[in-house]
Amino acid sequence: MVPGLVCVGRWLDEDGRRRLTADIDAAPWSSQLRRRVQHYGHRYDYGSRGVGGTPAPPLPGWAVTLARRLHEDGHFDRPPDQVIVNEYLPGQGISAHVDHVGSFGPVVASVSLLSACVMEFTHPEDRTRVPVVLEPGSLCVMTGPARFTWRHSIPARKSDPGPNGRVPRGRRVSVTLRTVL
Numbered sequence: 001m002v003p004g005l006v007c008v009g010r011w012l013d014e015d016g017r018r019r020l021t022a023d024i025d026a027a028p029w030s031s032q033l034r035r036r037v038q039h040y041g042h043r044y045d046y047g048s049r050g051v052g053g054t055p056a057p058p059l060p061g062w063a064v065t066l067a068r069r070l071h072e073d074g075h076f077d078r079p080p081d082q083v084i085v086n087e088y089l090p091g092q093g094i095s096a097h098v099d100h101v102g103s104f105g106p107v108v109a110s111v112s113l114l115s116a117c118v119m120e121f122t123h124p125e126d127r128t129r130v131p132v133v134l135e136p137g138s139l140c141v142m143t144g145p146a147r148f149t150w151r152h153s154i155p156a157r158k159s160d161p162g163p164n165g166r167v168p169r170g171r172r173v174s175v176t177l178r179t180v181l
């Protein structure tokens with residue numbers, strides 16, 4: 001429904017999810033934009049804010065493993081070298097944006113952990129809105145129009161609409177991998 005968007009459910013199995021979450025939680029978090037974040041690789045972040053800030057630490061082992069697998073699976077033509085980890089507590093979200101076009105390459109990949117949530121893709125001209133459920137362990141890859149034209153956001157709310165009523169959110173952690181231009 002969103003051209004250029006590919007989502008793979010259960011990209012990480014339960015053990016993989018548990019180990020990745022433990023590795024991430026063993027690292028220090030910093031607080032920005034009301035969410036907690038970790039940056040690795042070049043510190044080019046926050047969409048329209050563009051390039052900035054102090055250099056980030058190199059990719060830790062778990063991020064190198066994810067980056068290699070995404071490259072080997074054919075999602076990237078070189079292993080992604082920039083990683084942002086976002087934590088969302090129920091009620092937190094991210095406003096509609098396109099990941100900074102001048103800073104990042106043509107592929108943006110996100111792995112979801114812990115709680116499911118709904119990401120909304122919005123077309124800037126006709127305002128078409130497509131909700132996409134991000135399940136724990138899933139991989140979402142944005143290329144082409146999904147990457148460059150459509151905006152993505154996570155509504156700041158405590159539950160999401162589901163087929164059988166509202167689905168409460170829990171703590172969610174996402175890992176987004178990109179290449180720096």
Ligand SMILES: O=C(O)CCC(=O)C(=O)O
Nearest residue numbers: 084086094099110174176
């Ligand atoms: O949490 C997510 O899945 C998306 C994060 C995101 O869009 C970003 O950091 O640019």
Ligand SMILES: [Fe+2]
Nearest residue numbers: 097098099152
């Ligand atoms: Fe984004």
